Amino acid sequence: MPAEISGLRMTRQRWEVYRLLMDQRDHPTANDVFMRIKDRLPNISLATVYNCLEALVQHGLIRQVNFERESSRFCPNLEEHGHFHDKRSGVIHDVTFKPGTNLADFLDLPPGTVITDVEITLRGEIPGTPV
Numbered sequence: 130m131p132a133e134i135s136g137l138r139m140t141r142q143r144w145e146v147y148r149l150l151m152d153q154r155d156h157p158t159a160n161d162v163f164m165r166i167k168d169r170l171p172n173i174s175l176a177t178v179y180n181c182l183e184a185l186v187q188h189g190l191i192r193q194v195n196f197e198r199e200s201s202r203f204c205p206n207l208e209e210h211g212h213f214h215d216k217r218s219g220v221i222h223d224v225t226f227k228p229g230t231n232l233a234d235f236l237d238l239p240p241g242t243v244i245t246d247v248e249i250t251l252r253g254e255i256p257g258t259p260v
Contacts (some may be wrong), residue, residue: 137188145169146181150191156202156221211249218258
């Protein structure tokens with residue numbers, strides 16, 4: 130376990146939460162992380178999981194993703210990308226941009242705009258996916 134990543138002191142709890150997110154890239158909620166990590170850390174509390182996730186987000190190690198009024202989800206993919214929420218199955222997929230894509234070519238932005246962060250959420254259904 131590294132002592133520090135991106136200026137964040139990595140406690141055992143933070144490291145285990147981070148490792149779980151890197152291993153299971155399905156955009157879990159804090160409660161999902163809590164339920165999954167209890168085997169590794171039986172004494173961890175939900176509050177500690179929330180604190181770990183907040184610290185990881187604040188230090189740029191993971192992203193917090195929000196879909197309308199649903200619980201926040203957490204994404205370890207730091208590359209520029211969007212998300213597709215399959216409403217039928219509930220699965221969230223990372224959506225990457227095709228090489229050479231410049232979002233400013235597709236959006237009517239005010240002159241001189243510089244895009245510094247992208248959050249694109251697409252919703253729909255993937256035919257044939259189980260409910």
